[in-house]
Amino acid sequence: MKVLLLFPPSWHPSQPYLSLPSLTAFLRQNGVSDVVQRDINIELLDILLTEKTCREIHQKILDKLRHIDSSGLSSCGAPFDQERRRALIHAVETIPALAKKVEPAKHTLRSEGFYDLERYIESVSTINDALGVLSAFHYPSSMTAINNDMRYSVYSSREIFTALGDEEENIFLNLYKDHILASILEFSPTIVGISITSTSQIIPGLTLAKLIKDRNKDTHITIGGSVFTKLIENVKKIDGLFSIVDSFIVFEGEHALLDLAEQVNGKRDFKKVRNLIYRDNNSIRINEPFFAEDLNKLPTPDFDDLPLRLYHAPVSVLPVQTSRGCYYRKCAFCNLHLDHRNFRLRRAELLLEDIRKLSQKYHTPYFFFTDESVPVNQLREISHGLLENKQEIKWMGGVRFENALSHDVIGKMYE
Ligand code: SF4
Structure with missing residues (x-):
């Protein structure tokens, strides 16, 4: 039984989020030894904020611009095409200088320079400027170190589903394919748990879920975190969600995830999994009453596997x-x-x-x-x-x- 727990973008890069370390500690304490936790948010930020990646994306933007120009969209295209062209030109012009600055900016945030207010502000704005122009490839989508912005509303399931397959504007599709997906598939997890704790993680988290599911139907994908805990009634009505993921764990996840591991490995009797929402034949089932953990029985969180040196703090x-x-x-x-x-x-x-x-x-x-x-x-x-x-x-x-x-x-x- 291999369990892979993932924390998707976008979230504050200053420290790890507690959900994965709490779940990891509990699973390991209860005999699920092959658990790996990954903060995909900080991993991706670290990959993007290198001179090498900046130069690669610069080249891709240049190619895209040439393609737009050769197709004639630049002169006679709709206002959107012209705006996009302007954003791409701006990116082409500014990325080379920013590419040289991103690694020193990361270093400042991870060292004593963090405490120097001017250097701190300069580093944060270098990082956000760089992420802004790098995401011009997916214009009008954009991202900063703590957020992402796409045309799609996260309050509409129809728009979310469209975003998941949009190669042009979904910033995360290609980033995952280029940098993250292979290592996930190589681990070959039995269960993937994705923690979605803010609305900025909905599209990135579900994009990751879909990419994994499309390549490995047998992996059980479950979504946890506070966003869907607040949307239990909505989840029940959106059947399409269950073609991307197998289940949702709402409220707290320690015993729920352990129950899920036992059932995925055993008789697959999902009504025995606490706090689970899942599809059973053609109906969506919610396992109530919801279970609340006794905090005095939980182990100390386990931060092993998380790349603590990558966070943006000294x-x-x-x-x-x-x-x-x-x-x-x-x-x-x-x-x-x-x-x-x-x-x-x-x-x-x-x-x-x-x-x-x-x-x-x-x-x-x-x-x-x-x-x-x-x-x-x-x-x-x-x-x-x-x-x-x-x-x-x-x-x-x-x-x-x-x-x-x-x-x-x-x-x-x-x-
Ligand atoms: S309701 Fe509770 S959690 Fe919310 S702001 Fe007030 S004190 Fe804080």
Whole structure:
């Protein structure tokens, strides 16, 4: 049983996302030893941001421009063709200079230069400028280090399906084919899990799923992450999704993925897989009631396989979690609390142990609490624990301004 977990573009390149390391640790703890996790977002960014790739794409843009000019579209074409030609010319003119700057810019973000505000801003804008002109090949689509923009709406299933096969405008189709797909197929996974946690990952994530499925029908592809957890009713109605993927895992994925591995390897009785949405003959089934993990029984996340040195930060910053769900749930503008059915804590001593182990294993004192909102009591306990254990940790996390957030607590957090 080979399980491959993938995190597609586009996402912040400063640190790994927690979903894959949490799932990997749980599967390995429960006997699924052949699990590989890959952050395709950071892998692709690293490939794109090299002088060599910039020059290759420059040549492709040049060829495309010549083709457009020889076909006569440049002079008598529609306004769109003329705009596209202008974008391609701009790319041809600017890529050579940017190609020389992208690797130094990455280096700055991964070194002490990161802390120099001017150099930081210059490096980020070099990277975004480069990605912008490189994506001119797929005009009007464009990408930055943290986002991508295509003409297709991610709120329309019809448009998403069209985007998945659009060689002209889907930025990721050729990037995957040129740089990622072969290594995935070579691993020959039994299950591929793709984590889609933001709308910017919907088209890139499903594009990857389709490419794998088209080449290997037997691989079970499951989509996890918070986007489709919020869209359970929609998933049920869009039958076409199940020709690209085999299932969706909604809410939390640890036990669900383990159940799925057992069923894919065994009797394929998918109604036994917690939190699964799948097609059974001609109907879409949702396995309810949904299951919520006991956070005190989960292992420390496992970041092995992830290329920590590739992230755009001078030190490794590791995500950890003291809770799932939001204990407040009342902010009118927020839908984050929909990702979990109820609020649960991980005991402070377990979290302190996570931090101790991870800090030692990955040689970093930097942690990011990914909780929707870290409860103040938990902050107090964690701060006391870190001080007692004399752990030299630097951390950040999101907190509500509560009355309980006293001078005393903030003082301890600072210490
Ligand atoms: S506290 Fe944070 S997660 Fe909770 S509802 Fe408000 S904004 Fe959303």
